[in-house]
Amino acid sequence: HSETSTGTATDVRAMAKAIREHSDALICVDGITAVGAHELRFDEWGIDACVTGSQKGLMMPPGLALVALSERAIKAIETAKLPSYYLSLKKALKSYKDNDTPFTPAVSLIIGLDESLQMIKAEGIENVWKRHQRLSAACRTGCEALGMRLFSNSPSFAVTPVWLPEGVDWKAFNKVLKLENGITVAAGQDAYAGKIFRISHLGFYDELDMLTVIGALEMTLKKINHPFEVGSGVSAVMKAFLEEPVAV
Known part of the structure; x- marks a missing residue:
């Protein structure tokens, strides 16, 4: 749904619809960087499997x-013949019925997951999606204002x-950028x-984080003597945020 190395998003909803119309194939979605950043409606879109990791949108x-x-x-x-042991979804489903896991889980991370899900619930998942869309758009605007070219024509909201x-x-x-400007x-x-x-x-970011990143890019470009209009990136990001205030 969101490919990290290229920062490119795919239209999972349209793809799932097309597959459903022409095939009975199971629809499996790589949601590693999409869950918590992009709109994803598992049941409504007819998705069969979606996987994500704790280290991305779950913060x-x-x-x-x-x-x-x-x-x-x-x-x-349940009917699959492919042998598996540790990564066995059969075992996981069996344990899930008893509110358990097949093997010793990372208990501290599960406790942390409960907290992160409460944060997402408090903000509202649709507001979380909108925030990521807004931050990513401002980031792209700031980079372009500094004369940088964007890589993807179908940009992800995560990266x-x-x-x-x-x-x-x-x-x-x-x-x-890293040692002198902390980014x-x-x-x-x-x-x-x-x-x-x-x-x-992706995750726990807000408007000031984007201003900080673009400001650090400006300071870095200035330090390495790359020509650009000082303040152009930060100004573009600020303008983007002020012209589209956060809904409350």
């Missing part, structure tokens, strides 16, 4: 995998990948290593 350390299953998926699991400006060395850029971004992977970087706005 926690890594360590928990969460799987949602439809009745169709459960029936398929924004940006092309490094022409002539900017990734290692020098990242060193200043950590993710590097590009494989063929895009040293060519793009990725800004996260």
Whole structure:
């Protein structure tokens, strides 16, 4: 639903509809970075399985995998012949009926999960989706105002990948951004290593976080002597937020 390395979102709703119209195949969704950032309606869209992790939109350390299953998926699991032991959904479903897990769980993370879900419930899941959409749009606006090109034509609301400006060395850029300005971004992977970087706005983020990130980008570009109009990025982000205030 949201691919992290390229910051690209896919239209799961449309894909699920097309599959349903032409096939009885089970629809399994990679929701690792989408759950908590993008609209995702499991039952309404006819999804059969969706997986996510605790370390993304659920705002926690890594360590928990969460799987949602439809009745169709459960029936398929019950009749499946593929051998499995530790990662056995049959065992997980059996234990689930007793409010348990097949093996010793990460108890502290489950307690943390309860708290993060309460935070999401208090904000309202649709408001959470809107917040991520709003923050990601402002982030893209700020980067473009600094003359940076966006990587994806179908941007994710969880992460924004940006092309490094022409002539900017990734290692020098990242060193200043991280060590002098206190901001950590993710590097590009494989063929895009040293060519793009990725800004996260997934989970516990707000408007001031985006202003801080774009401000740090400006300070970094200034330090490495890359030409741009000082204040243009921060001003663009501020304008985006002020023109579209948060609904209360």
